[in-house]
Amino acid sequence: MSSKAKVKTKANANEPKTKITWKEVKRQKVLLFWAAVMVIYGIIFYYAPLAGWLMAFQDYKPKDGLFGSEFIGIAKFVRLFSDATFLRVIRNTLAMGVLNLVASLSMAILFAILLNEIRSKRSKKVVQTISYLPHFLSWIIVTGILHDALSTSGIINELLLKFGVLDQPLNFFAHPKYFWPIVAFANVWKETGWNAILYLAAITSIDPSLYEAAAIDGAGRFAKIKYVTLPGIKPTIIITLLMNVGNVLNAGFEIQYLLGNGLVQSVSQTIDIYVLKWGISQGDYAIGTAAGIFKSVVSIVLIVIANQIAKRNGEERLF
Numbered sequence: 001m002s003s004k005a006k007v008k009t010k011a012n013a014n015e016p017k018t019k020i021t022w023k024e025v026k027r028q029k030v031l032l033f034w035a036a037v038m039v040i041y042g043i044i045f046y047y048a049p050l051a052g053w054l055m056a057f058q059d060y061k062p063k064d065g066l067f068g069s070e071f072i073g074i075a076k077f078v079r080l081f082s083d084a085t086f087l088r089v090i091r092n093t094l095a096m097g098v099l100n101l102v103a104s105l106s107m108a109i110l111f112a113i114l115l116n117e118i119r120s121k122r123s124k125k126v127v128q129t130i131s132y133l134p135h136f137l138s139w140i141i142v143t144g145i146l147h148d149a150l151s152t153s154g155i156i157n158e159l160l161l162k163f164g165v166l167d168q169p170l171n172f173f174a175h176p177k178y179f180w181p182i183v184a185f186a187n188v189w190k191e192t193g194w195n196a197i198l199y200l201a202a203i204t205s206i207d208p209s210l211y212e213a214a215a216i217d218g219a220g221r222f223a224k225i226k227y228v229t230l231p232g233i234k235p236t237i238i239i240t241l242l243m244n245v246g247n248v249l250n251a252g253f254e255i256q257y258l259l260g261n262g263l264v265q266s267v268s269q270t271i272d273i274y275v276l277k278w279g280i281s282q283g284d285y286a287i288g289t290a291a292g293i294f295k296s297v298v299s300i301v302l303i304v305i306a307n308q309i310a311k312r313n314g315e316e317r318l319f
Contacts, residue, residue, distance in 0.1 A: 056290040076290040086274060086291070093270045096256070097248035099184040105241060107192045109233070112199035113225055128200075131193025139254035142190055146182065146259065147173075173259065176267040186255055198240065199233055206232035235316040242310060242318050246303040249295045271295050 025032065051066065056076055058069040080086050111131065118124040134142070150156050152169035160166040172178045210228045219227065253272040260268030269277075271291055279288015303318070310317045 053289060053293055055286045056293050058286055060286040060289075062285075076286045077294075080287060080290050080294070085269075088266065089269050089271055089274045092267055093249050093251045096180055096183050096270065097251040099180055100187045100251060101241075101244055101248060103184045103188050104191055104195060105237075105244065107188050108195035109199055109237065111192050112196040112203060112233075113229055115196065116200060116203050116229070117221065117225075128193065128196075132197065133193070134190045135194035137190065139258060142186055143255060143258040146186060150182070173261060174263045176264045179259070179264045179267045182259065183252070183255055187252075199236060202233040202236040203229060238310055238316045239318070242303065242306050242316075245306040246299040248302060249299055 054066055055069075057071060057073060058066075059072050060066070060069045064070075115124060115128060115131075118127065148154055150172040152171055156172075157166065157169040161169065172182065206228065210232070211224055214224050214228050249271060251270050253270060253276075256268050256270050257273055257276075260273075271294075275288040275291050278284050279291065307317045307319060
């Protein structure tokens with residue numbers, strides 16, 4: 001082949017397979033219209049509000065407005081990280097975020113695998129339906145159930161007294177050491193069934209011939225789970241983990257706010273509660289905005305780091 005032909009072939013290979021023409025635009029006009037609507041929606045409701053981040057670098061006064069307030073640089077951030085309360089809030093948020101991530105992810109995977117092992121389709125549907133119903137309950141209802149169950153006259157104390165574990169009723173909400181496990185348990189109970197749907201879908205996409213081959217090799221149920229099911233859903237687990245790592249600082253607001261009290265305040269406050277208390281209730285919008293920026297930046301950094309770790313290990317990644 002001549003050099004001229006090689007250059008021509010290379011040029012053709014680099015050309016796009018489909019040329020965008022007005023005819024193609026007209027043919028896809030409905031799709032392009034709705035795509036434009038979603039882009040405009042994202043700009044208005046996700047990117048335009050970022051202008052409010054200016055408040056974190058100002059001595060913001062509502063009467064002066066966003067562009068009339070005095071610019072003070074990073075003074076609010078310095079004040080934020082000099083506050084012992086905020087540092088304790090970061091600790092609480094990280095601890096509850098990590099606990100929620102580990103407990104929710106592991107229980108969802110375990111539940112999906114166990115549900116997949118149920119042979120009766122009818123029983124499987126009934127169990128799955130019951131399991132994800134708590135997802136649709138509001139946190140008001142969930143915390144009400146927890147209060148009743150864990151109160152001194154609740155069913156948990158009655159069972160512990162009956163079996164001799166306790167000598168007298170225990171007020172779980174008066175001891176800080178029980179607060180984080182209670183929050184993790186509440187998240188697991190409420191979201192396990194719903195989160196398991198994704199892993200069940202991943203399990204159903206596994207080639208059945210792999211299970212047949214494993215059975216021929218003498219593999220039992222546990223061996224099939226270990227060597228077929230878990231490797232089959234591994235990409236889904238990695239992607240889900242990467243997406244949820246960025247939400248570690250979104251440990252929650254409702255459950256901590258509703259279950260918290262003066263006795264457990266040192267372990268119950270999260271960044272969102274701090275923003276509510278100092279940014280809104282006290283009228284210091286700048287300090288609340290600074291705390292929100294910190295949470296957003298840390299979330300982005302965590303996602304990037306987790307993605308790079310997955311990339312270096314040859315696992316699935318977000319980008």
